[in-house]
Amino acid sequence: MNDKTRNKILLVLFLGVLMGALDIAIVAPALPSIQNFFGIGDRALTWTFTIYVLFNLIGTPLMAKLSDTFGRRSIYILDVILFAIGxxxxxxxxxxLFAVLLAGRALQGFGAGGIFPVASAVIGDTFPPEKRGGALGLIGAVFGLAFLVGPILGxxxxxxxxxxxxxxxxxxIALIVIVMGWQLLPTTHSTSNRPFxxxxxxxxxxxxxxxxxxxxxxxTQNFFGSLASLNVWPFLLIGIILLFVFPKIEKKADDPILNLDLFKSRQTVLASMLSAGAGLGESGMVFIPALAVASMPMIINAHNASYLMMPVVLAMAVGSPLVGxxxxxxxxxxMVFSxxxxxxxxxxxLSSNLTSMLWGFxxxxxxxxxGLSTLLGAPMRYIMLNEASAAERTSAQGLIALFTSVGQLTSSALVGAVAASMGGGVKGYGAAYMVIGVIAGFMVLLTLGLKxxxxxxxxxxSNQAITAAE
Incomplete structure (x- = not known):
């Protein structure tokens, strides 16, 4: 495959991932209009995001497995079609009928769950090893670009x-991706006839x-009190129980949805742990506006605090392609150590007195x-491309997305717990960021085990020799 064809493929992947990422960032400015249109309260409004994240999380491992079984092109296009219908x-x-909107958001999230891991696997299929980092970095930069352009475009x-x-x-956008994808994306598929x-x-x-x-x-304002709620602990308990049930089912499956043999590789285990830590750090950034208001009340208020997210987003947008x-x-x-x-x-x-000064913040x-541009961008996906066979390439990429999401989900609970225990405000959020900093320090030590x-x-x-032999 020549470079011109690869660049066209990269454009198709870029547009698909941009569409999914942009839809997260572009919705924020519309929330007041959506709330007025449906006449709903703040609690119900949060489900506009929550249900998208939930079905995105469920869709990722399923679409990744289907991609390895039925081919990258067909599943990538299916994901885009589902997203468009949603x-x-x-x-x-x-x-x-606010429920109709939630159904559409769920379908969007379900489709988007497969777009990024399938895109990463296609890069592994079509780009030589010496060019994969740059291609993965460009795809990773889409998220920084989306969060820069999304609110403005919205x-x-x-x-x-x-x-x-x-x-x-x-x-x-979806129509363009579907047409171009059908013409350009490779049609790989498994030869296995094992049951799903x-x-x-x-x-x-x-x-x-x-x-x-x-x-x-x-x-998060009443963290310890809310843990006793029937809306919280029964569901967390079910999740914990199923966490022990799931591996037993997978070990008996002929063609498991998540091949636990991937975890026999130390690289896979380390990459998964580091991805969870990266998700923890990324989601923790949501509380930056609250810390800014608390630490600089004379110059920062609820109306302009969100602008202090811009340094994070700009750094990620610039850093991702450079890291690639x-x-x-x-x-x-x-790169991961750095x-x-x-x-x-x-x-x-962020946990120090520097946050009391604008330049320090x-x-x-x-x-x-x-730091996040490295951990959420190309390196983790590059590691998984090396460790997984071609037949399980997308499933391995889905694994990275899955552990990143686990870290993101855990972050709000962790920050809320630490901030609440310290009385909130500058002291509370500062302590929460210090805890994440300590976790990041542990992640530094984990990188020493990477190849x-x-x-x-x-x-x-070695992988190329095995592929050629097959």
Whole structure:
């Protein structure tokens, strides 16, 4: 395959991932309009995001497995079609049926769950090892770009027309991706005729759904009190029980939805743990505006506090493609070590007196963003491309997304618990970021177990020899 064809494929993947990522960021400016349109309260409104995240989490392992079984092209296009149908349902929701909007958001999340892991697997299929880092870095930069452009684009659309067009705009993009994808994406598929692991998928879905629901019902303002609620502890308990049931089902399955043999590789275990830590750090950034208001009340208020998210987003948008290129040169171990170290330093800065000064706050947030650009971008996916066989490439990418989501879900509960126990305010949020900083410090130590550049090169040559023999 020549470079021109690869670049066209990369464009298809870029547009699909951008569509999914943009839909998260672009919705925020429309929330007041959606709330007024349906006449709902704040608690119900949060489900606009929650149900998207929940079905995204469930869709990721399922779509990843289906991609390995039925081919990248067909499942990638199916994901885009599901996302487009979900967008149409949301835009056509009647004002007296908020449930219709939630159904559309659920379908969007379900489709989007497969777009990113399948895109990463396609890069592994079509790009040579020495160019994978740059391609993965470009795809990873989409999320930073989406969170930069999304709120601005959303604001412009809302000044011109109604909120429904924030979702209708996905339809022409989806059509372009479908047409180009059908022409360009490779048609790989498994030759295995083993039965699909339905029981494993149902248990995994129930485990993720119950855990997500329970964590999202925790009230960060009354953390310990809300844990006793019937909306929280029964669902968390179900999630914990199913966590022990799931491996037993997978070991008996002919073709497991999540191949536990992947965890026999130390690299896979380390990458999964580091991805969970990265998700923890990323989701913790949601509380930056609250910390800014508490630490700089004279210059920062509820109306302008969200602008202090910009240093994080800009650093991620700039850092992701840069890390991808450096990855091809220095290998994953050096880049992940640097990223975890920057994350630990940045979290330490956010927990210090630096946040009482605007320049200190901006610098701290930018350092965190650079660290996250490494951990959420190309290196983790690069590691999994090396460790997984071609037949399980997408499932391995889904594993990274799954553990990142677990970290994201845990973060709000962790930050809420620490902040509440310390009385909230600057002291509370500072202590929470210090805890995340300590976790990031532990992640630095984990990176020492990763393969160096020479070991990765040797592994790649071995994998290529096995593929050629097959």
């Amino acid at each position: 967008s149409l349902i949301v835009s056509l929701s009647p004002s007296n 604001g412009i659309i809302l000044t011109i027309t109604s909120w429904q067009w924030l979702f209708l705009i996905n339809l022409p 692991d339905l029981s494993g998928m149902l248990v995994l879905g129930a485990m993720l759904a119950s855990t997500t629901y329970g964590l999202n019902q925790i009230d 290129r450096l990855l091809d040169k220095f290998g994953s171990k050096v 990223g975890t170290l920057l994350l630990a330093i940045g979290m330490g800065m 901006i610098t701290s947030a930018a350092v965190v963003g650079l 160096n550049r020479q070991q990765e090169q040797s592994m790649l040559k």
